[in-house]
């Protein structure tokens with residue numbers, strides 16, 4: 001895909017602040033600064049999706065998971081070993097939503113972004129990259145939201161959150177696509193918004209013009225192409241879950257965050273079905289509980 005050849009893809013695993021320091025930019029926050037909530041490591045684009053015909057209805061999508069399968073046989077909260085290391089305004093909202101859907105006991109340890117919007121250094125005590133989400137479960141520490149979602153579903157969902165056979169590949173594809181392709185595009189958008197705001201004062205107007213040009217000619221077209229693909233897929237699932245079944249699966253827990261970010265940051269790049277999908281999830285009691293527990297979150 002286009003990203004592979006794009007000069008704007010950042011391969012760095014560093015936080016935005018470090019990246020900007022590396023290019024000699026002033027990293028003091030300014031009033032123009034958007035929240036750094038969609039930091040992603042830029043990755044090569046994923047393969048084209050295999051989109052299959054799937055038949056769920058939006059009505060089915062509104063069903064609580066516990067109706068589809070018996071609730072997980074997990075004991076009282078006090079006995080839970082699962083801790084979500086949660087950074088405000090971040091992808092770890094995905095994990096809270098998943099846990100609330102499954103009604104699994106867990107506790108949250110909260111971390112607040114610093115004034116420069118990166119994660120506080122305490123997160124590095126949990127995992128060397130210092131990013132969120134991270135979970136601990138007994139002796140285990142697991143980072144990377146896709147890995148966390150798969151771990152929780154495999155270990156605690158007791159057969160729930162599974163795609164129908166017909167949606168196996170869609171679930172696989174969109175679970176990986178979320179961090180592998182669409183988040184890097186959003187990251188690029190964020191970077192080109194931040195650079196002018198943090199450039200030395202004298203070159204700021206020039207940086208603004210250059211970055212606006214790159215965003216318009218390179219980043220937004222990619223966002224639009226991705227938005228169209230997502231929309232076409234959701235047309236096939238009739239506005240229901242990504243894997244086409246009656247319950248959300250890993251793909252949904254992964255896809256919501258980038259879709260929320262596009263709704264907020266580039267709404268023109270997402271179609272009506274996609275926006276309705278985000279609203280449908282926002283209306284779910286489990287999602288609302290996750291929001292209450294997680295605290296400040298700009299994308300809902």
Ligand SMILES: N[C@@H](CCC(=O)N[C@@H](CS)C(=O)NCC(=O)O)C(=O)O
Pocket residue numbers: 014015016037038039040041087089090091092117118119130131132133143144145146179
């Ligand atoms: N691909 C990783 C990305 C993790 C990530 O970049 N998290 C962001 C929050 S959305 C973060 O911790 N940012 C703070 C920082 O980079 O300092 C995942 O899906 O877990």
